[in-house]
Structure formats: structure tokens, C-alpha cells
Amino acid sequence: MRDNPVLRVVTKIAIPLILLFALYVQFHGDYGPGGGFQAGVIFAAAFILYALVFGTRAARTVVPPAVLRTVTALGLILFAGVGTVSQLLGSQFLDYDALADNPLHGQHIGIFLVELGVGITVAAVMITLFLAFAGRQDEP
Amino acid sequence: MILNQLPALQVTLPLIAAPLCLLLRSGRAAWLLCVTVSTIALGIALLLLDEALEKGLIVYDFGGWAAPWGIEYRVDVVNAFVLMIVSGISTSVLLFARISAASEIDDDRQSLFYTAWLLCLTGLLGMAITGDAFNLFVFLEISSLSSYVLIAMGPDRRALTASYQYLIMGTIGATFILIAVGLLYLVTGTLNMADLAGRIPDLADNRTLRAAFAFLTVGMGLKLALFPLHLWLPNAYTYAPSAVTAFLAATATKVAVYALARFMFSVFGTAFAFDSMPLQLILVVLGTAAVLSGSTIAIFQHNVKRMLAYSSVAQIGYLMLGLSLATAAGLTATLVHLFNHALMKGGLFLAVGCMAYRLGTTRLADLAGIGFRMPWTTAAFVIGGLSLIGLPLTAGFISKWVLVQAVLENGWWPLVVVIVVGALLAVIYIWRIVETAYFRTVSEGRDDFVEAPLALLLPTWLLIGANIYFGIHTDLSLNVARLAADFLTGG
């Protein structure tokens, strides 16, 4: 599909908008509907669109599988790390109150970091899944 | 301070180790991390068991949210006992896995293998420790999904179809459990097991509740391979990598049995499960059918792993017979057999793993004359087999003895006949292997193999030795099982 100029141009315009919307859903999740799961999937959709139009080989140079694997792990570590930090601060696992002096502030930081971890992992896993299935033919 | 955090660490430690393991490139480092974490998990389980024996109940509220709203972990003697079995088996099998898995799995997949292992361990430990019905479903799926991956890594292409079959049946089972949890929530408005237990007695005639119980029993029956629902098990155990077979055979079905017992006795209560619902009849009939058919089919198998897999179906039958009695004695028999069967099947599958490592096959015909070439491996297998039959001075005898006593306490003597016939059938299938190993000569062109390396023999003998140890000293197994059974039926 990379020979079709209409698709290429539209894709190039759409991808930044999709990424921006994903970030909005991610960070506005504290106040309105949204959150890590949805944002992660939308974020991944931008990369999947890129892979559909420009091919999986091009997508793989943008996000190499080794990077995806690392990012998947890091998201999960961020999530579990927040829980462990609250344990180290003498509270229960994932008790956000312990993360700051003020419980409200602590909850805010906790939710923000946990949702970020979820978003990162979901996005990386979604892209990995797509590339794993779509790229199967290219492999020897 | 760290003691208060133990219930959470039991699950979060392997959970955090899993992504770290994914980051490691070298299989050796991943293995080291996996063994370390599993050993620490065993230590935590032992500390928890000790604390539970002292205090009775340890409660941990996640995120600081109090019980009916938040997820709570409740550790009592029962699940601390199960936690000990799971983490103990995982640690001893992992010691075996380094060489065994390296021979069966590509180098670049080693760290993925250990990541899946850690996730499976997380799921199984989580299922045992949680006090929340929905949380139990989530951990069940974590352990199931990772066990499909582990099975699919087997060297034969049939591992893929076995894993696929298990995935379909396992997902149907898990979805049944999800329906059950949903119906429970619709009727009672709570997901906390202790809270559910308090609300169910008022609703004994509720039809939705009965449907929930039926869905739960069938769903758990699929996961624990209760007879007619066991079809996924033989293939999955036969084609999985040796270490995975030993790990799953000794833990996965056991945790599902625990979860079923937990729902039957402490969430729904004996009165609901056995008086309002015809569970007793179903469990007796299916348990008997499992013992007889599983043992009989095992006799006709040509693959040792498959033979042991059918033997597992039979052993699950014994566990169900113990549950069906609905008494503290019957539950004691089930729990002590849970422990002893984990030791037997763990040891036996590791011994078969040693043979597979040297011979590259587990077909019975290829094991001819192995008794003289691999004396230690074969001796381990024979002792494990004797324990499976239930010979005195082995752990298997203790289970059978306690079960027979419990059955006689209820006056159900026909079941004693079933248990004895099951043991006699076990003599036949174990004898077939003994005969092949000691009374046949090594087949032509197959005389190039020697005894398995020490690194494989040591973990095998660790579990086989435990079979003898717990056949003589029953302090840990029988007494704790008795306390746990009293706790479940009384509290």
C-alpha cells in the first residue's frame, strides 16, 4: 500500500493525531473517562496503521522487537514498583496514601504512575502481537 | 515490618521477577533468578505456615482498602499448606530444569520459558492465597495462560495441538467459573469469600445460587481434570517439556482441587453443597469412575509419560472420594494426598525426565534394559512407583490408609474395594515398567546411553527421598492436613 499517495499522506497526518489523542486519554484518565488500557490500545493503533501502510519491515525499524520486549517489561516493573515502594514506606502493597505526605496527593501520584505502567505495557504488547502475526510471512 | 508484608510478597515477588526475567538475555541468568525467587517464595510459604499454625488467620488488605471493598488475602493453615506444596515443588523441579530444559528448548527461548514459569508460579500461589472470588479467576487465568505457553514449548509438534486442546477446554472451564462468580455477585452483592460465606446461608433455596454452584463445580472440574472432563490432561502431560510436566502434574491440578474444596466447605458451606445440591452422589460416582478407568487405561499405554498422566486422572479420583465424604476425616485424606501425590508425581515425572534426557524418548519399548544402564534413575522410578501403589513406609501408604479410615468412618465399605482395586491396577502398570527395565535386554543400536548426570539425579532423589521421609515422619504432612481439615469444616 505504500505506493498509494492518498493513503500515505492521510496516514502521516492521522498518526500524530492518534498519538496525541492516546496521550490525552492517558493523562486525562484521572479526571474523566480514560486510563491506561484504552490509551495503550489507541497508542498501539497508530503504530499498527503505520505498519499496515508502510509494511511490517518499516515498522520493525521504528520499533525493533527487542525494544518492544524491554518496554513491555518496564511497564510492568513500573506498575509493580509503585506497589513495592508503598510497601517499603511501611504501608500495604499499592496503598497510594503512603506515596506523599497528603493522602489525596499520594492517591494522585499512585494512580498516575500505575496507569502509565499499564498504558506502556498494553501499547507494547498490542504492537508485539500485531507484528508477531503480520510479520510471520517475512521470516525464513 | 517485613513479616506483615509476607502475604503480599508471596505473590508479588514472582510477579515482579517475571518482567525482570524477560529483560535477561541469557538463559542461565534467567534460571538463576527463577530459582532464587522460587526458593524465597518457599521460605515465605514456610514462615506463613508457621504463623498460621500459631495465629490461625492472617489477613492482608491490598491497597489499604478494608475487606469487603478491597481485595484481601487470607492465609490460614489450609492455604499456607498449599502454598508450601506449590513453592516447594517449583523449587525442586527448577533445580532439575536447567539441564533438562536446555536440552529441549532453544537457547533464545530460555528466558521466555522461565518468564512463563514465574507467571505460572504467580498464578498458582495467587489462587491459593486470595480471599476474593474474582481475584481467584484472574490468577487462575494467569496460571492457565502461562501453562499453555509452557506446554507448547515441548519438543514434539504434538505439544502444539495438546496445548491448543488444553487452551480450549481450560478457557471454557475458566469462563464457567467467571459465570459462577458473576451470578454470586448478582445474588449477594459481594465478591469477598468470607463475606459470601456469611450471606449464603440465608439464600439456601435461591436458584441463581444453585446455578452458580453448578457452574463453579463444572468449571473447577475442567481445571482439575475430574473424570469425563480430563481429556486435555494426557496429551498435555505427554508432550510438554519434562520439567513442565513434573511442575504442572504436581501443582496445577492440586491448586484447583484446593479452590474447589475452599468453595465447597468455607464459601458455600457443607450444608449447601451436600444437602441442597446432589454433590455427594456426583463426586462418589465420578471419583470411582476416575480411579477405575484412569488406572485401567494407564495399563495399556505405550508411553511412560502418558501412563503416568492417566495415573494422575486416577489419583484425582481419590482426591474427589475424600472430598465426597464431607467429613473432617475425608478432607484430611484429600489434603494429605494432595501433598503426597505432589511428591510422588513430581518425583516420578523427574525420573522419566532423566530417561528422556539420555534416551530422547519415553516410549516403553525403548526403555528395555534401562535398569542396569541407569540404575539410580530406575531405582528412583521404582520407589516412586511403590509410593504410587501405596506400599507401607512410603508417602502413598499414608494417603491410602487415611482415606480408607475416613471411608470406613462413614461406613461406605464398597469404596474400600474401589481403593484396593485401584492400588492393584497401579501394581500392574508400574510392573510393566519394572519388567521392561530389568528383565529385557537393551535393544540393538541403543546401547550408547549411560546414567543421567548428577544435576538431574539430585532433584529427582530429593523428591523420591521425600516420599520415604513422609512415609515415616508424618508430622508435617498428616498433622497439618488434619488441622487444616478441622479448620475448613469447623470454621
Added chain:
Amino acid sequence: MNALGLYNYWIVIFLMMTGFYVVIASGNLVKKIIGLNLFQASVFILYISAGKVSGGSAPILREGIESYSNPLPHVLILTAIVVGVATTALGLALVVRIREAYGTAEEDEIHRQDESL
């Protein structure tokens, strides 16, 4: 309450049985996964429809609203959907590997090949 008043349950049961039938009756491995998906989706609907409170608004705190729908089933089902996605992905990955190993995704053909070994 008449039978149609509980229409959400009828939909759930219909979807569940359709999915279950496809899992059992279909010989194609991909179709089995689709059936499994349908089966799971019916349970998602069971949960979500149960969370609706008549006249209740979206569970976001606002002034002037007193009745909210129950958000807990949605949260639970979000988890179950993620599990469902993981199951589907793993199932399809297995089908891809099976097809590469056997050259087919039909159950009968795979059985035939295994028996001839």
C-alpha cells in the same frame, strides 16, 4: 416480571450457546477460537447488563445526580476482556504454529497425520 423483561439474559444465553456450539461442532481451529470468543463475550454482557441501575447515570461524581450505575462489573469485565484478548492471541499463535507444523488448520487432517506416525 415477564419473560421479555429479562431480555438481556435471553441475549446472553443465545450468544453463549451459539459460541459453545461453534467450539464443539467446528473442525477448523480458527473457527473454534471465534466460538470461544463469542462464548466469553456473552459473559461480558451478563456482567455489564447487571451493572445498570434503572435511571442511574454514569458513575462520575457530579452535582444534582443521586443515582449512579454500578461501576464494579465494568471494572471486573475490563480485566476479563484483557484475559480474553490474551487467550485469543495465544490461541491464534498456536494455530499459526500448528499450521506451520502440519500444513493445515483442520482438526480431522491433524488427527490423520498424527495417527500415521
